Amino acid sequence: MFKKILFATTGTPSCDAAARVAFEMAKRYNTELFIINIFGIPSRSFSQVITDLRTGDEIDLHDDQLAKIKNKLERRYKQQIRDYNTPHEIVLTDGIPHTEILRAARKNEIDLIVMGARTSTQENTGAVNRHIVGRTLQSVARSARCPVLIIGRAAASFWGGISNIVFGTDFSKGSNQAFEFAFNLTKMFNASLHIFHAIDISSGPFEFTKNQEVIEDRIREVRGMIRKRYISKMEGYNDYEIDVWEGIPYVEIVKYARESFADLIVMAHHTKKMAPPEESVFGSNVEQVVLRSNAPVISVNHPARQKKIDNQ
Amino acid sequence: MDKNIFCTPNPVNDKEALDALLRDKRGQQYYDEMKRLKVDTAALQKLLNDTCRSRIRTWLEICAHCGMCADACAFYLSNDKNPEQVPSYKIQSTLGEIVRQKGNVDNAFMRYAMDVAWGKCTCCNRCSLYCPFGIDMGVLMSYLRGLLFSQGFVPWEMKIGSGMHRIFRAQMDVTVEDWVDTCEWMIEEYEDEWPNLKIPVDKKNADIMYTVNAREAKHYPDDIAEAALLFSIAGENWTVPSEGWEETSLAMFAGDWEGAQLQVKSVYDAMDRLKPKRMVVTECGHAYRATVIEGPYWAGLKSGKTPVTTLHYVEWVAEALRSGRLKIDPAKKIKEPVTYHDSCNYIRNGGLSHIGREIMSYIAEDFREMTPNGDHNFCCGGGGGLNGIGKYRQERNTGQKVKRDQILATGAKLVITPCHNCWDAIRDLEETYKIGIRWSFLKPLLLDMVIVPEHMKPKEE
Numbered sequence: 001m002f003k004k005i006l007f008a009t010t011g012t013p014s015c016d017a018a019a020r021v022a023f024e025m026a027k028r029y030n031t032e033l034f035i036i037n038i039f040g041i042p043s044r045s046f047s048q049v050i051t052d053l054r055t056g057d058e059i060d061l062h063d064d065q066l067a068k069i070k071n072k073l074e075r076r077y078k079q080q081i082r083d084y085n086t087p088h089e090i091v092l093t094d095g096i097p098h099t100e101i102l103r104a105a106r107k108n109e110i111d112l113i114v115m116g117a118r119t120s121t122q123e124n125t126g127a128v129n130r131h132i133v134g135r136t137l138q139s140v141a142r143s144a145r146c147p148v149l150i151i152g153r154a155a156a157s158f159w160g161g162i163s164n165i166v167f168g169t170d171f172s173k174g175s176n177q178a179f180e181f182a183f184n185l186t187k188m189f190n191a192s193l194h195i196f197h198a199i200d201i202s203s204g205p206f207e208f209t210k211n212q213e214v215i216e217d218r219i220r221e222v223r224g225m226i227r228k229r230y231i232s233k234m235e236g237y238n239d240y241e242i243d244v245w246e247g248i249p250y251v252e253i254v255k256y257a258r259e260s261f262a263d264l265i266v267m268a269h270h271t272k273k274m275a276p277p278e279e280s281v282f283g284s285n286v287e288q289v290v291l292r293s294n295a296p297v298i299s300v301n302h303p304a305r306q307k308k309i310d311n312q
Numbered sequence: 313m314d315k316n317i318f319c320t321p322n323p324v325n326d327k328e329a330l331d332a333l334l335r336d337k338r339g340q341q342y343y344d345e346m347k348r349l350k351v352d353t354a355a356l357q358k359l360l361n362d363t364c365r366s367r368i369r370t371w372l373e374i375c376a377h378c379g380m381c382a383d384a385c386a387f388y389l390s391n392d393k394n395p396e397q398v399p400s401y402k403i404q405s406t407l408g409e410i411v412r413q414k415g416n417v418d419n420a421f422m423r424y425a426m427d428v429a430w431g432k433c434t435c436c437n438r439c440s441l442y443c444p445f446g447i448d449m450g451v452l453m454s455y456l457r458g459l460l461f462s463q464g465f466v467p468w469e470m471k472i473g474s475g476m477h478r479i480f481r482a483q484m485d486v487t488v489e490d491w492v493d494t495c496e497w498m499i500e501e502y503e504d505e506w507p508n509l510k511i512p513v514d515k516k517n518a519d520i521m522y523t524v525n526a527r528e529a530k531h532y533p534d535d536i537a538e539a540a541l542l543f544s545i546a547g548e549n550w551t552v553p554s555e556g557w558e559e560t561s562l563a564m565f566a567g568d569w570e571g572a573q574l575q576v577k578s579v580y581d582a583m584d585r586l587k588p589k590r591m592v593v594t595e596c597g598h599a600y601r602a603t604v605i606e607g608p609y610w611a612g613l614k615s616g617k618t619p620v621t622t623l624h625y626v627e628w629v630a631e632a633l634r635s636g637r638l639k640i641d642p643a644k645k646i647k648e649p650v651t652y653h654d655s656c657n658y659i660r661n662g663g664l665s666h667i668g669r670e671i672m673s674y675i676a677e678d679f680r681e682m683t684p685n686g687d688h689n690f691c692c693g694g695g696g697g698l699n700g701i702g703k704y705r706q707e708r709n710t711g712q713k714v715k716r717d718q719i720l721a722t723g724a725k726l727v728i729t730p731c732h733n734c735w736d737a738i739r740d741l742e743e744t745y746k747i748g749i750r751w752s753f754l755k756p757l758l759l760d761m762v763i764v765p766e767h768m769k770p771k772e773e
Binding site for chain 2: 042061
């Protein structure tokens with residue numbers, strides 16, 4: 001299913017949980033592992049001096065410096081490199097993080113991107129200055145041509161047996177892709193697929209949220225949509241559940257995942273526009289779920305690479 | 313004495329030499345070597361004889377030292393009116409001296425002249441506007457830079473920049489393959505939301521040939537996609553050249569006359585090859601100056617004009633808005649106070665001041681002019697290559713105080729900067745002085761505001 005995994009890391013503790021998953025998966029599925037670190041963003045115009053993403057300090061682009069950064073990364077993942085003994089390649093680059101992650105994913109025909117979710121602003125002083133924090137995850141999840149596995153909390157970092165997969169849908173085009181991916185994984189792991197939709201009562205018209213009957217009518221309607229849109233494509237696979245709850249979508253998904261003993265949540269991240277920088281940290285349901293859930297989250301938005309994998 | 317490896321009068325012409333120079337961290341060895349770089353006075357004298365014509369000699373001669381230029385200079389104002397920052401002093405004590413001494417100057421003098429030419433002047437030409445004799449300081453300073461470059465007295469980053477142009481025909485190490493691949497990548501990237509987006513490469517006889525700044529391919533590829541979207545929305549028949557796509561010229565900033573000629577010829581060759589009706593250059597000021605204003609002379613074009621009519625991006629935007637090919641949704645106009653930074657290279661030196669105002673009249677509800685503005689606006693502080701020169705970073709930061717105060721006085725938190733260098737400089741200004749502003753090119757703002765024709769929208773489920 002995965003032949004090439006790209007692990008995007010800041011090389012800081014906030015990516016440790018994601019590192020564990022990336023190495024574990026690379027070993028388990030015998031894939032090539034690319035570890036990419038975008039260590040600095042362009043500064044001083046065209047010059048060779050760049051701004052360190054973590055500290056905000058100026059650093060020079062030259063061989064010694066690159067060797068030092070590489071060495072530091074190798075030390076950080078020393079144990080994983082030793083324990084998992086996975087073939088890996090470290091890619092170091094400067095640039096705008098999401099641009100470089102997407103560029104590397106395209107260039108190396110990556111099947112899965114693994115990322116951490118930033119939890120501490122203190123770690124990324126340099127990035128805070130340039131409105132980069134929060135945007136990287138958002139931009140990569142939105143644009144990547146392959147699934148993006150995001151590890152928020154350490155508790156979500158134990159990629160082991162997959163028995164329960166939660167697929168959260170909002171019926172968008174991206175959700176169709178996410179469903180295909182979730183269903184393929186379900187078959188592969190012989191798991192249970194929990195198809196879930198949350199009716200958003202936080203932003204609807206007052207009349208709608210006041211009237212429980214209206215909500216319940218809507219629930220019935222949505223269950224029908226799920227049957228028509230997804231179950232009909234499951235070729236008789238019958239280990240599934242359909243659940244539709246009302247509430248604030250990201251809260252309901254997190255609760256549902258907990259109750260379903262989810263090992264993995266699959267969602268689409270299809271926000272059309274980037275949220276403004278000041279809101280981007282909590283910009284979407286996917287990011288909220290990532291930050292709150294005990295399960296890892298895979299965001300799937302695009303069909304291109306995924307189809308290619310299926311055909312292999 | 314050790315032989316100089318990096319700091320020599322020879323330009324960088326091959327990748328190996330360029331990589332070696334790049335490895336010299338912040339030019340430490342380069343600047344050490346510069347201290348013992350011998351001035352070839354005979355060569356300098358010959359160059360003066362060959363190139364220092366009556367115009368330059370007259371300007372140096374007629375300068376009355378009246379000091380009218382002093383208050384025009386952002387560096388003079390932001391350095392507590394230090395007399396050494398008076399433009400006439402800066403040029404008389406450098407180029408004036410070289411000419412008077414007939415090239416018979418020493419190493420220490422040349423290093424002083426370099427500090428002035430790149431560390432105390434951005435070639436913004438504001439002082440020329442106030443000179444009662446109309447002496448063109450930009451021409452004088454650029455000429456001085458050329459003399460210094462010919463002898464190897466040029467800041468490390470400028471030597472690298474000139475080398476990049478000579479090797480890659482781009483200010484950064486972006487090859488033709490990288491460039492074309494980036495265009496293809498951007499189509500893939502945007503295809504979901506913009507299913508019909510195309511970036512036609514090497515299409516002949518298009519109405520517009522579009523050229524960019526290498527930084528867009530290197531670091532900001534979305535800029536290319538945004539340009540493509542706006543051209544598509546406006547229904548333009550356009551193309552990008554596979555070769556000759558880079559419009560900028562660090563060679564011009566470096567005083568590398570030969571490199572500047574090589575670079576601009578690559579763009580003119582693309583015009584000849586693709587025969588577009590017009591060319592549009594991205595939101596970059598010095599690219600416009602290099603290709604449209606200076607370039608024809610470097611390339612020896614007798615008309616003094618580019619092979620086909622060339623527009624700065626703002627001219628194209630104004631035209632598209634004026635003709636209604638780009639329509640702004642009135643509800644989406646910029647509501648907050650917004651100001652516009654006039655780039656010296658296409659406003660003061662390109663005569664496009666009115667264009668900036670016209671655009672603002674279509675897109676902003678609360679446009680606040682800086683004071684002064686238009687042709688009289690102050691430089692962002694990063695022009696002339698100064699943005700990228702580590703040796704003069706502090707000088708640049710100090711010089712930006714004037715721009716900082718100008719922006720603050722408008723009360724606007726959003727600064728529109730349709731120029732790569734200015735965009736960078738204003739960003740750095742915010743980083744240094746933390747005045748709480750945002751900065752933007754026109755393209756992303758326009759994309760938020762334009763009415764998208766039905767055929768370009770993705771089909772909803």
